[in-house]
Amino acid sequence: MGMDVGKFMKNPEYEIKLTTHRDIFQVEALEYDRFGDEYKKHSAVVVMGKDDMNKFGLKTGDRVRLMNSFGSIVVELRESKREEPGGLAFMVNSPWSNALVSDETGGRGIPEFKNINAKISRTKDEITTIESLIDR
Amino acid sequence: MVTCTGCALLCEDIEVVLENGGIKESRNACRRGAARFRGCKNRLAPSVDKKQTDIDTAIKKAAEILKNAKSLMLFGWSNSTCEAQAKGIQLAKKLNAAIDDTSSFCQGLLIERVLQKKFRTCSLEDVRNRADVLVYWGSDAQDSQPRHLSRFSVFPRGESRQRGYEEDRLAIAIDVRESNTAKICKGHFYRIPLKGDREFILALMEALVGKVPKYDAKRMLELAGIMKKAEFGVIFAGIGLTYSIKDDIDILVSLADMLPNFHVMPMVGHYNMRGFNEALFKETGFVNRVKFGVKPVHDNKYAVVEALKSKSIDALLITGSDPLSSLPRSILSHLASIPVICIDPCVTLTSKIAAVTIPAAASGLECGGSAVRMDGKVIEISKVVENSYLTDAQILTRLMEGL
């Protein structure tokens, strides 16, 4: 068997824009247990259009690192079930997405929760736990 | 029938089946509401410095923190009854503290304008009885206020809308994402780019005065035509719209001024956010971000986000909110360095780092009171199960007594 060259190569990074939304299944899980698996399953996820995934060579089920100067998280990648115009990925609003939100508010008290720039790359690391999001 | 506190629709038609003093089942609620009636898995216990203690010790320690703070903020409030909110405002006054709620980084900008009467608005009953054009703008009600479409807007019959969505009503979605609400607005979904709402409004304004808009001219003229012809239109302004135009929110006022048959309703998530905004507005003329002193002062520096970012507070009392979960991590480092008092029914991310935790009754389950629905109507909420938890209002009263 040949050597797994991928193991020694840094996974390529791509710039993406992220926006956030709400999800009734995630809210349901939040009501019950914000430390539970169900909440994590609905929150630690990024959804992307098929074309963007092809462009980046990523596939559903991949673990990806989302990173910017404010934070770094590992989440699961899923393909959008809808037609997407491309260039934009989606996360349900949660402590995971909030780890990437800028501290810049122009002094006006409202962060850009729905307007996040980050880099995405495939990773073998484990999905970020909620406990590690409390630690600082 | 009892009231659901799952969101600011405060549905009053919930039936609960009780068994052995607990709730066995709820009926009529949506998935979100049903989860609220099932309650949370991890109830908060009283603690001081992360060590479990009795409630009296926790309250005593909390009062001490409040007394010693020089720059205190009281925050949260959107998940508490009006009665508890009134106590919170009273406590802030007594302590010359700053007070802010979750609307500060949510729908405060719009609710403020509604209370200042800058928007024409209406009740949800008006929507059900009269509305013919329904615009969900940056709002995915299906996932956030899940019975909005079925109880009030798209699907029900109403006095002058006897034929419902099939003939009498038209639902439109304007959004960055094809949300579950947008899917229902088939054929009338306007997808906009991220942060594109302002440009969309400007183009719509051009179309409304008969100019050819620069942006998607054909569909924009079609939308302007529908909106002009509306007998009773409503823009359900969601958080997506608010965030996108937060630096120029009055552009929505200008648009509404061009549409005499339209009403604007901010879509509120937390069940009693509007209640807090109304109470503080009545007391001070502002909906949030106020510091009490000789007279109440409103300033952006009293926004919870700015206060944490600038590290300008030395203690924080939180009632019914989880800022560690809902705020950007990039501004939260200060939370770890000041004493935090957390009043909540459940264990939250914030309660894990709090200096003092005080368990409270869950409103709508373990205590009743009143709350303000997203359209401003006051709704009574009910106590469903007997229990020995103190209510938010009782805890705040005891804190005041302990000062």
Ligand code: SF4
């Ligand atoms: S729509 Fe809101 S108030 Fe009504 S049942 Fe669902 S969560 Fe409860």
